Amino acid sequence: MPSLEDAIAAAGGPLALLRSGSGGFPLPIQSEFTNWRDEQESWRTTAALMDLSHHMSDLTVEGPDTYRLLSDLGANSFKGFGAMKAKQFIAVGYDGYMVGDCILFCLAENHVRLVGRPPALNWVQFHAETGSYEVTARVDPRTANNPKGRRELFRLQLQGPFAAEIFERVNGGPMPDIPFFHMGRFHVGSHEVTALNHRMSGFPGLEFFGPYEELADVRATLLEAGAPHGLRQVGARAYASVATESGWIANTVPAIYTGPKMKAFREWLPQRGFEANLALAGSFVPDRVEDLYTTPWDLGYAKVIKYDHEFIGREALESLAGQAHRQKVWLLWHRDDVAKIFASMYEQSDKRFKYIDMPAAFYGGAHGDRVEKDGRLVGVSPLASYSSNVRGWISIAMINEADLEYGSEVDLVWGEPDGGSVNPLVERHTQTIIRATVIQRPFPQDH
Numbered sequence: 001m002p003s004l005e006d007a008i009a010a011a012g013g014p015l016a017l018l019r020s021g022s023g024g025f026p027l028p029i030q031s032e033f034t035n036w037r038d039e040q041e042s043w044r045t046t047a048a049l050m051d052l053s054h055h056m057s058d059l060t061v062e063g064p065d066t067y068r069l070l071s072d073l074g075a076n077s078f079k080g081f082g083a084m085k086a087k088q089f090i091a092v093g094y095d096g097y098m099v100g101d102c103i104l105f106c107l108a109e110n111h112v113r114l115v116g117r118p119p120a121l122n123w124v125q126f127h128a129e130t131g132s133y134e135v136t137a138r139v140d141p142r143t144a145n146n147p148k149g150r151r152e153l154f155r156l157q158l159q160g161p162f163a164a165e166i167f168e169r170v171n172g173g174p175m176p177d178i179p180f181f182h183m184g185r186f187h188v189g190s191h192e193v194t195a196l197n198h199r200m201s202g203f204p205g206l207e208f209f210g211p212y213e214e215l216a217d218v219r220a221t222l223l224e225a226g227a228p229h230g231l232r233q234v235g236a237r238a239y240a241s242v243a244t245e246s247g248w249i250a251n252t253v254p255a256i257y258t259g260p261k262m263k264a265f266r267e268w269l270p271q272r273g274f275e276a277n278l279a280l281a282g283s284f285v286p287d288r289v290e291d292l293y294t295t296p297w298d299l300g301y302a303k304v305i306k307y308d309h310e311f312i313g314r315e316a317l318e319s320l321a322g323q324a325h326r327q328k329v330w331l332l333w334h335r336d337d338v339a340k341i342f343a344s345m346y347e348q349s350d351k352r353f354k355y356i357d358m359p360a361a362f363y364g365g366a367h368g369d370r371v372e373k374d375g376r377l378v379g380v381s382p383l384a385s386y387s388s389n390v391r392g393w394i395s396i397a398m399i400n401e402a403d404l405e406y407g408s409e410v411d412l413v414w415g416e417p418d419g420g421s422v423n424p425l426v427e428r429h430t431q432t433i434i435r436a437t438v439i440q441r442p443f444p445q446d447h
Contacts, residue, residue, distance in 0.1 A: 002271035004256075005263065014257035014289040020422055021279030021365065028054050028143055032235040036359055037388040039238035044203065044389050044443075046230030047160035049222055050239055052207065053151055053215065054143035056102075059114045059121040061128060063135035066110040069128055074104075075296065075317065077306035083108050084183040086196050090301050091120045093262060096316030097255030097293040099123045101301070105183065105196065115155070118142075118274040119254035126268050145274075154215035158222065159205025162229035167206065169225040178206070189221040240360035241385035245442055247300065247328065249382055249396055253278065253366045255293040279423060281364025283413040283431060284380050292368065297325035298398045326379060326398040331371070331412060331436035333384075333393035341414065341432065354415035354429040359386040361393075363425060370413040371397050371436075378403035381412055387442065393434075394442050405438065412436050 011017035029051050033039065042048040071078045075090040089104035100123065102116025114121050128137040140152045158166060167175050170188045178184035178197040185194050195208035210218065223231060243250060254275060256262050269275050286292060296305055305317060341353040357363065361384040371379035384395035415431035
């Protein structure tokens with residue numbers, strides 16, 4: 001079967017391959033249930049119900065060597081890890097750069113489920129199948145790539161100021177105490193679900209899952225219970241913007257396309273898989289694919305790395321630890337510059353600017369815009385969205401520590417160089433500058 005390595009060779013190199021992709025896949029949920037502005041505001045003012053059942057893949061790993069496999073691949077510590085606990089699983093390559101990250105759910109002893117974008121899951125599955133581990137690995141692909149046409153589990157998230165009241169109502173009484181990033185079980189009417197305590201909105205809430213065939217009844221029960229509290233379903237448009245508010249950078253380029261140690265993995269990955277069809281977008285267009293790779297420091301994961309065990313990439317991370325890093329920040333865009341971009345659509349001229357889709361402005365599988373100061377590259381911005389909660393445009397950026405100054409102004413280069421790209425989703429346009437202010441977080445009261 002043709003592999004990612006074959007695709008790279010046929011394209012003439014990894015950058016040529018990634019720049020030829022069209023990227024993106026439709027979420028099989030409604031674009032809007034009401035309107036995306038009110039849906040955005042619901043996760044901070046009332047309560048929001050998000051459907052996570054379709055856009056992430058699941059990898060189930062079971063067997064007596066499950067924890068050893070995870071420990072060999074994860075930069076996290078696994079001390080005290082076990083049933084009904086979860087963690088943000090961080091996987092780096094031999095050079096210390098990010099392969100990917102995902103949520104790791106431990107459902108029972110030596111029985112885990114990894115949920116997220118495919119690269120980290122593929123990395124674990126590759127080692128499970130080719131290494132000396134007594135485990136079984138079974139993948140349930142995201143809906144767009146799922147040959148069954150349906151998932152094994154539904155996955156919902158309910159968050160917002162009134163989430164606790166809604167949970168108690170559907171549970172028929174007080175909820176169990178579930179510490180942060182631990183799991184517990186409760187009822188939604190007659191259905192038992194398993195929940196993870198984490199948040200993406202700045203307000204308490206739970207992500208919970210159960211058999212997919214129970215989704216419709218579970219959702220209906222929640223909507224009925226939540227109606228008095230202003231519960232809204234969040235459609236695909238609003239959901240695409242939640243990561244920008246919460247600060248989770250998911251759309252990174254996995255550091256797998258180069259290096260002899262990664263060749264076996266590239267030969268294992270299929271030509272039609274996620275990694276071979278990842279589409280680059282944005283104004284940051286380096287000459288080397290390695291310049292697109294990220295480190296755990298770039299993504300805000302430095303505090304998660306633990307050197308209390310041996311794992312792939314440990315020595316490289318220890319070497320990188322003493323170097324200068326980029327730091328994750330937010331940028332608050334200047335409204336006049338954004339208005340100028342929208343106004344260009346009404347000019348009878350070829351100098352229109354790249355259209356900004358609302359509310360989520362990124363338009364590729366791995367987006368990166370140049371962030372400059374005095375014409376000098378100081379960082380990259382991978383996610384940008386309009387937030388009705390902020391009433392403005394914000395983006396996440398990874399800024400060089402030496403150039404980081406909160407409250408300072410930077411320039412974000414918006415649009416592709418040379419008038420566009422080969423991606424048919426990108427219209428011909430002219431690059432422009434968006435001024436932005438560097439801020440620590442969009443909502444200073446959130447922790």
